[in-house]
Amino acid sequence: MDIWVLDENLEAIDIVETFSSFIWTDRYNEYGDFELRISADDPSAKALRIDRYLQNRDSDHVMIIETIEVDADAEEGRYLIVSGRSLESILERRIVWGLKVLDGNFQTGIKTLINENIISPSNSARKISNFVFEDSSDSAITELSLRAQYTGDNLYDIIHTICEEQGLGFQVTLTDSKQFLFKLYSGKDRSYSQTKNPYVVFSPKFDNLISGNYIESKAAWKNVTLVGGEGEGTERRYTAVGNISGLKRREMFTDARDISSTTEDGQTISSDEYISLLRQRGKEKLSETIDVMSFEGEAEMTQMFQYGVDFFNGDVVQLEDGFGHEVRARITEIVMSESEEGFYRYPTFVTIEPESLPEGYLRLEYIQSSGTQYIDTGFKHNQNTRVVMDAQFTNLSITSPQWLFDGREANGTTGTKGVFYDPRDNINAISSDYGSVSNRYRFTGLNPSDRLSIDYNKNVLTINEKIKTYTAETFKSNHNLVLFALSNAGSVESYGSARLYSCKIYDNDFLVRNFVPCKNEKDEVGLYDLVNEIFYANKGTGSFAT
Numbered sequence: 001m002d003i004w005v006l007d008e009n010l011e012a013i014d015i016v017e018t019f020s021s022f023i024w025t026d027r028y029n030e031y032g033d034f035e036l037r038i039s040a041d042d043p044s045a046k047a048l049r050i051d052r053y054l055q056n057r058d059s060d061h062v063m064i065i066e067t068i069e070v071d072a073d074a075e076e077g078r079y080l081i082v083s084g085r086s087l088e089s090i091l092e093r094r095i096v097w098g099l100k101v102l103d104g105n106f107q108t109g110i111k112t113l114i115n116e117n118i119i120s121p122s123n124s125a126r127k128i129s130n131f132v133f134e135d136s137s138d139s140a141i142t143e144l145s146l147r148a149q150y151t152g153d154n155l156y157d158i159i160h161t162i163c164e165e166q167g168l169g170f171q172v173t174l175t176d177s178k179q180f181l182f183k184l185y186s187g188k189d190r191s192y193s194q195t196k197n198p199y200v201v202f203s204p205k206f207d208n209l210i211s212g213n214y215i216e217s218k219a220a221w222k223n224v225t226l227v228g229g230e231g232e233g234t235e236r237r238y239t240a241v242g243n244i245s246g247l248k249r250r251e252m253f254t255d256a257r258d259i260s261s262t263t264e265d266g267q268t269i270s271s272d273e274y275i276s277l278l279r280q281r282g283k284e285k286l287s288e289t290i291d292v293m294s295f296e297g298e299a300e301m302t303q304m305f306q307y308g309v310d311f312f313n314g315d316v317v318q319l320e321d322g323f324g325h326e327v328r329a330r331i332t333e334i335v336m337s338e339s340e341e342g343f344y345r346y347p348t349f350v351t352i353e354p355e356s357l358p359e360g361y362l363r364l365e366y367i368q369s370s371g372t373q374y375i376d377t378g379f380k381h382n383q384n385t386r387v388v389m390d391a392q393f394t395n396l397s398i399t400s401p402q403w404l405f406d407g408r409e410a411n412g413t414t415g416t417k418g419v420f421y422d423p424r425d426n427i428n429a430i431s432s433d434y435g436s437v438s439n440r441y442r443f444t445g446l447n448p449s450d451r452l453s454i455d456y457n458k459n460v461l462t463i464n465e466k467i468k469t470y471t472a473e474t475f476k477s478n479h480n481l482v483l484f485a486l487s488n489a490g491s492v493e494s495y496g497s498a499r500l501y502s503c504k505i506y507d508n509d510f511l512v513r514n515f516v517p518c519k520n521e522k523d524e525v526g527l528y529d530l531v532n533e534i535f536y537a538n539k540g541t542g543s544f545a546t
Helices: 043-047 087-093 106-119 155-166 271-286
Strands: 003-006 012-016 021-027 033-039 053-056 062-073 077-086 099-105 131-133 145-151 169-174 180-185 209-217 224-228 238-241 251-255 292-299 316-320 326-339 342-351 385-393 402-408 416-421 429-444 452-457 460-463 466-469 486-488 491-493 498-507 510-519 525-529 534-537
Touching: 012 043, 033 043, 033 062, 062 087, 077 087, 087 106, 087 155, 087 169, 099 106, 106 131, 106 145, 106 155, 106 180, 145 155, 145 271, 145 510, 155 169, 155 271, 224 271, 238 271, 251 271, 292 342, 316 342, 385 402, 385 416, 402 498, 416 452, 429 460, 429 466
Parallel strands: 131 180, 224 251, 402 486
Antiparallel strands: 003 012, 003 053, 021 033, 021 326, 033 077, 053 062, 062 077, 099 145, 169 180, 209 292, 224 238, 316 326, 326 342, 385 452, 385 498, 402 416, 416 429, 452 460, 460 466, 486 491, 498 510, 510 525, 525 534
């Protein structure tokens, strides 16, 4: 590897071409690091100074020289051991100055933290003039929400923790105009669990998992935390995250007394909002205690699947070890090393566990209504509600309308937001309402028997890439949104015969329901909400099929 040395003004001043050893590691949602061992007599050694930078052509990252050691040996002579971290470590130089409450879009929240503490802080001494933020348009990032509160927390620790919790990466790169460019990004899923991207599989049978060591451990794992907020003694406020029971329950305590019920503007937040902030802190702390199931070993990345072509840092791939262990794993770092033994580049894998259901629950691919079952979400929708659903009608011989979801005041009035199939309108159409019942639209050209990918985001509805934008209205329903039916002034009717694979509900871009089809410990079929950790059973008659 050729290594360019940049001075404090980010100008290239030297190239290091000879060295004893060099290790360079890029990471997905952490800063990377390097170590260079070079003879002190090498002409390039003079250019290696603390606070200067290193680049190499095999990486998008730039490293900051932070430590220089002299290793003197009577036989081998004097060597410099130069080490440091990548540009992401700059975030560690700032804290959240004072109290900050975030409630809304995830990316906007991180941008706010960086703007207020690096790019344009109120105290100009805290500003880093060439630091910029690049917005991502990736829906895996833009659709996320964040509700959290920070006071004096280290900026790097915040971003690392919440990105790791969401499975996102972040990086700070150097642009041609010598700016430090921060951006979020999301690795692609290339495992067997999806069909959108070509598979990338590392396995001994493909001769691309050269050596491997399977490790499974729960020694440090915690799955329930009691979160303590503000207050003293019996007045202290508490909430819990996680509802595992019995022997499998592993508890910890999270001290969150720094989270205040008063915002930086002196406003008092509601009790529900405060508890939500405590729960977010609890989730962050639980994400630091992991159930380890991982592969350690060396993977071949130049023949069957090429790094930088077929997969990238942060991608999710399939791993097999030849002993019956098969898992999805994220590539969390790429390590490059060069010495007298040659040049090596290999990934580090961390396995991905699906979002867990409580003990005794069984995750299902879908639940299916025969036309008499429904789910009451307990949520009253409004003009800013978003419903993301994967569903499919299963009985089109029914001659009456079939709703997938809706809730409204009454026939002919406002407050409606739903998707349904009505053969009386058009046998080859899916219909929808927004605001007023008279504000109806029919998606023609859609086969009602097809699997439907629905994204009803405020006044914009997308079904299988067909889009309808309604004129925005202001409304709020006084009745709960229901699934598999229509709630008409609180009376449930027009049941749908359909399968539901998944459903998420957002309120003002904040995720309030994340429904997973499942059976509970009593063998009841329904939906489990991963947000509030509640099982939603059938409110109609009969039982859901699976």
